[in-house]
Amino acid sequence: MGNSDFHVTKSMEIYSGHVINVRVDSVARPTGGAVDREVVEHAGAVVIVALDSEGRVSLVRQYRHPVGRSVLELPAGTVEENENPIDTAKRELREEVGLVARRWVELGRFFSSPGFSNEEIRAYLARDLRSVPVAPEDDEDIVVSRQPLIHLVDNPERIEDAKTLGAVLLLERFLERERIR
Numbered sequence: 549m550g551n552s553d554f555h556v557t558k559s560m561e562i563y564s565g566h567v568i569n570v571r572v573d574s575v576a577r578p579t580g581g582a583v584d585r586e587v588v589e590h591a592g593a594v595v596i597v598a599l600d601s602e603g604r605v606s607l608v609r610q611y612r613h614p615v616g617r618s619v620l621e622l623p624a625g626t627v628e629e630n631e632n633p634i635d636t637a638k639r640e641l642r643e644e645v646g647l648v649a650r651r652w653v654e655l656g657r658f659f660s661s662p663g664f665s666n667e668e669i670r671a672y673l674a675r676d677l678r679s680v681p682v683a684p685e686d687d688e689d690i691v692v693s694r695q696p697l698i699h700l701v702d703n704p705e706r707i708e709d710a711k712t713l714g715a716v717l718l719l720e721r722f723l724e725r726e727r728i729r
Contacts, residue, residue: 553578562586567626590660590667594637595624595711597655597697597719598647598674604694606645607712611689620693621709622716624669637672645692646682649674655718660710671715673722 558574569589576582598606605622612619625640627633634652641647655671682692700707700716707713 557582586664588665588667590626590665591629592627592633593624593660593667593669593711594627594633594640595622595669595671595715596637596641596674597622597671597715598641598645598649598677599697599719600677600694603697605697605700606641606647607693607695608644609691609693619709620707621712624711633670634672637670637674641674642680643683644690646680647674647677648680650676650678653722655715655722658714669711669714671711671718673719 555576556573557576559571561569561571563570567590571587571589573585573587574582575585600606607620608623609618609620611617623640623644625636625644627636634654637652638648641649651674653673653675655673657668657670659665660667660669682690697716697719700712701720704713704716707716
């Protein structure tokens with residue numbers, strides 16, 4: 549079954565917000581019948597692995613209301629309207645962590661939860677870092693820390709945030725290829 553075998557016969561917007569929109573699609577199936585699917589629309593996001601010359605990565609701890617507690621994660625953010633994702637990554641790294649990078653590499657892309665959302669996350673590696681003043685948004689209470697990358701790679705089960713886990717996995721593969729060359 550290909551993608552063209554499924555098609556939307558009806559779509560209804562349920563909610564329109566600042567970060568997400570929610571709609572319900574009626575999807576015709578190739579075997580007959582239709583199913584309703586709730587879809588969370590998201591503009592896309594970035595996650596940044598800021599790797600310093602000592603092999604440490606910058607992490608942020610911030611309160612995440614949906615899970616009711618603070619979570620340790622890589623800096624990240626939502627792509628704003630008409631914004632290039634690399635510009636989002638640069639903006640978020642400066643705002644959340646107080647760093648700018650001279651070198652950037654896109655590590656890869658992945659969907660955060662394709663069962664109900666179209667959010668695509670691009671993972672970036674930032675290198676050749678320089679400190680600048682942090683400028684978090686008004687609603688962000690962020691605590692920044694730096695940890696050796698090896699701690700994250702050797703203990704992935706301690707990472708609770710999917711985008712952080714995905715970015716660390718992509719970075720590990722990138723660094724492995726870089727060593728081989």
